[in-house]
Amino acid sequence: MNALPGIFNYLVVVFLMMAGFYVVIAQGNLIKKLVGLGLFQASVFILYITMGNLAGGAAPIVTEGVTVYSSPLPHVLILTAIVVGVATTAVGLALAVRIQEAYGSVEEEVIHASDLRDDESLFGEPAACDREGGQ
Amino acid sequence: MTLIDHLPVLVVILPLLTAPLCVLLDRPVAAWGAALGAAWLTFVGAALLVGQVADGGAISYQLGGWAPPWGIEYRVDTLGAYVLLIVSAMAALVLLSARESVEREIFRVNGARFYAAFLLAFAGLMGIVATGDAFNVFVFLEISSLSTYALISMGRDRRALTAAFQYLVMGTIGATFILIGIGFLYMMTGTLNMLDLAERLPEVSNTRTVRAGFAFLTVGIGLKLAMFPLHLWMPNAYTYAPSVVTAFLAATATKVAVYVLLRFILGIFGIEFGLGRMPLEYLLIPLGLMGILSASMVAIYQVEIKRLLAYSSVAQIGYIVLGVGLANTHGITAAVLHLFNHALMKGALFIALGAVAYRIGATTLDAFSGLGRRMPLTMGAIVIGGLSLIGVPGTVGFVSKWYLVLAALERGLWPIALLVLVGSVMAVVYVWKVVERAYFSQASSGSGEASEAPLMMLIPLWTLVLANIYFGLHTDLSAGLARQAATVLSGGQGERHAFAYLDSPGSAAGAAGGAGLCQAAQSA
Numbered sequence: 001m002n003a004l005p006g007i008f009n010y011l012v013v014v015f016l017m018m019a020g021f022y023v024v025i026a027q028g029n030l031i032k033k034l035v036g037l038g039l040f041q042a043s044v045f046i047l048y049i050t051m052g053n054l055a056g057g058a059a060p061i062v063t064e065g066v067t068v069y070s071s072p073l074p075h076v077l078i079l080t081a082i083v084v085g086v087a088t089t090a091v092g093l094a095l096a097v098r099i100q101e102a103y104g105s106v107e108e109e110v111i112h113a114s115d116l117r118d119d120e121s122l123f124g125e126p127a128a129c130d131r132e133g134g135q
Numbered sequence: 136m137t138l139i140d141h142l143p144v145l146v147v148i149l150p151l152l153t154a155p156l157c158v159l160l161d162r163p164v165a166a167w168g169a170a171l172g173a174a175w176l177t178f179v180g181a182a183l184l185v186g187q188v189a190d191g192g193a194i195s196y197q198l199g200g201w202a203p204p205w206g207i208e209y210r211v212d213t214l215g216a217y218v219l220l221i222v223s224a225m226a227a228l229v230l231l232s233a234r235e236s237v238e239r240e241i242f243r244v245n246g247a248r249f250y251a252a253f254l255l256a257f258a259g260l261m262g263i264v265a266t267g268d269a270f271n272v273f274v275f276l277e278i279s280s281l282s283t284y285a286l287i288s289m290g291r292d293r294r295a296l297t298a299a300f301q302y303l304v305m306g307t308i309g310a311t312f313i314l315i316g317i318g319f320l321y322m323m324t325g326t327l328n329m330l331d332l333a334e335r336l337p338e339v340s341n342t343r344t345v346r347a348g349f350a351f352l353t354v355g356i357g358l359k360l361a362m363f364p365l366h367l368w369m370p371n372a373y374t375y376a377p378s379v380v381t382a383f384l385a386a387t388a389t390k391v392a393v394y395v396l397l398r399f400i401l402g403i404f405g406i407e408f409g410l411g412r413m414p415l416e417y418l419l420i421p422l423g424l425m426g427i428l429s430a431s432m433v434a435i436y437q438v439e440i441k442r443l444l445a446y447s448s449v450a451q452i453g454y455i456v457l458g459v460g461l462a463n464t465h466g467i468t469a470a471v472l473h474l475f476n477h478a479l480m481k482g483a484l485f486i487a488l489g490a491v492a493y494r495i496g497a498t499t500l501d502a503f504s505g506l507g508r509r510m511p512l513t514m515g516a517i518v519i520g521g522l523s524l525i526g527v528p529g530t531v532g533f534v535s536k537w538y539l540v541l542a543a544l545e546r547g548l549w550p551i552a553l554l555v556l557v558g559s560v561m562a563v564v565y566v567w568k569v570v571e572r573a574y575f576s577q578a579s580s581g582s583g584e585a586s587e588a589p590l591m592m593l594i595p596l597w598t599l600v601l602a603n604i605y606f607g608l609h610t611d612l613s614a615g616l617a618r619q620a621a622t623v624l625s626g627g628q629g630e631r632h633a634f635a636y637l638d639s640p641g642s643a644a645g646a647a648g649g650a651g652l653c654q655a656a657q658s659a
Contacts, residue, residue: 071325080274098296099297102293
């Protein structure tokens with residue numbers, strides 16, 4: 001039996017989605033942005049898993065006496081999406097490390113300010129790429 | 136089964152498998168050779184596919200022999216085959232010019248990995264087009280996106296890193312929106328196969344779930360497409376990415392996003408739902424126009440030419456979006472045509488910029504001073520590419536704008552036709568800025584003696600420039616094809632059903648199985 005009211009999972013999904021989205025937009029710290037992005041993606045995983053569930057459905061394994069099964073397909077899809085999510089976070093963190101090495105900060109404001117300083121000091125000077133980091 | 140039967144999947148697998156080979160080879164030149172070979176073989180494969188589709192209609196390929204809708208179906212129709220052709224042609228041409236440019240612009244340790252990431256991005260883009268499965272689109276989208284983030288971050292300027300990060304955040308939000316949209320569609324129909332979806336959506340299209348799914352998909356694809364208010368990632372990404380990457384992305388990535396937009400809005404939802412019952416028309420037309428005008432205006436004031444062309448790309452995407460929004464056969468023809476034409480012109484222009492960056496070391500407006508005399512062939516290509524961007528008769532740009540104006544007039548919306556022409560005039564201004572600096576000003580003293588670009592850059596560059604002129608004069612091929620694709624896409628239910636595999640024998644069982652899944656999902 002399904003112990004939770006039918007719509008509860010969807011409320012969780014919406015809350016997580018909005019919370020994650022808010023963190024991505026509102027936070028200036030790149031790592032926190034990635035955490036928000038992870039939260040945002042995780043909410044979609046729950047959305048898929050919830051839609052595959054069937055009231056009173058058993059796990060999709062053929063057993064005597066069971067006729068109602070949950071759909072396994074959304075779970076499989078979400079396995080793929082989780083892998084994608086992990087890869088995205090990994091690439092994002094790798095970029096954050098490189099940004100930390102190049103700028104000495106992962107705060108958006110500091111990065112933006114030092115980009116502006118670069119623009120001013122290098123104005124009109126060609127080949128402005130002498131300071132790349134991480135190599 | 137011979138190798139030919141496996142073409143729909145080979146064009147995806149070939150670059151996918153060559154990517155790890157590039158990492159193993161480790162030496163940049165060897166990796167370049169492998170990547171180039173794979174890209175040209177893929178191009179040949181795509182050309183063969185175009186022939187097959189022209190002869191025998193859409194090709195359905197069952198991955199691993201699993202019949203759809205259980206298995207993943209690869210499906211290549213006319214539009215798909217031509218998008219595959221243009222993507223693989225651009226990859227092959229851009230890679231031809233890549234070796235020297237990569238040596239100059241990318242750290243040697245990253246050389247081999249650069250080609251691996253390039254091939255992964257290429258494989259992802261091919262996969263998006265070849266697949267007939269909605270979830271597969273998301274997976275390939277992420278394969279290409281993730282490798283694109285890595286490619287952009289390889290630029291030498293440290294701002295490439297922040298540009299890549301910004302794109303990663305925006306791109307992931309876009310892809311997740313697409314995932315949510317696909318989830319909603321699956322919830323209502325119980326299938327992920329595109330043809331199945333198109334079949335079953337009309338029954339349930341009046342539900343809020345489907346409408347929400349449609350909205351999520353549109354915004355998600357809009358982010359990937361860099362549609363006007365969602366384009367913020369693009370100028371930075373294009374400016375700081377290595378020249379080769381910019382040329383490849385500008386010519387292919389956004390075009391594939393356009394393909395996905397057409398596929399979902401017209402192919403799956405159907406034009407009647409997508410543009411009739413949903414108010415997408417009132418969204419796409421104003422946004423397209425705002426994109427054209429505002430991005431052209433911003434482009435006029437740029438001094439970094441890569442950034443100028445990036446904003447010009449936002450404007451050109453505005454034309455495509457406008458064509459889709461106008462939603463008549465001419466409008467969609469214009470959108471499909473501009474998909475090809477814009478790939479040709481931006482491919483040429485960005486390869487030319489790569490050549491300038493290779494010789495001069497910068498692509499600011501100052502770097503172009505007196506370049507008309509020192510790099511005549513490269514500058515000649517930029518001039519012709521620029522004319523095509525403006526839409527001068529005799530170039531491809533003219534053909535698509537012609538159809539766009541026709542579409543607007545057909546709907547009786549002459550102010551839109553006028554605004555399209557205003558957009559062209561603005562293109563004259565920003566192209567002229569470069570031309571004036573290159574031909575009518577003295578060379579700046581610091582830049583030394585620059586000579587013509589290397590041959591390996593000139594060959595792909597002039598191939599694309601000549602294609603710009605050829606397809607501008609011989610419009611039968613491209614316009615006829617685009618019209619054909621547009622009729623199929625906008626033709627409503629009847630024609631789509633004619634292509635449905637459900638009509639073929641032996642798949643009735645598949646439909647029944649899918650329907651069972653559908654019920655299971657609905658009662659969840």
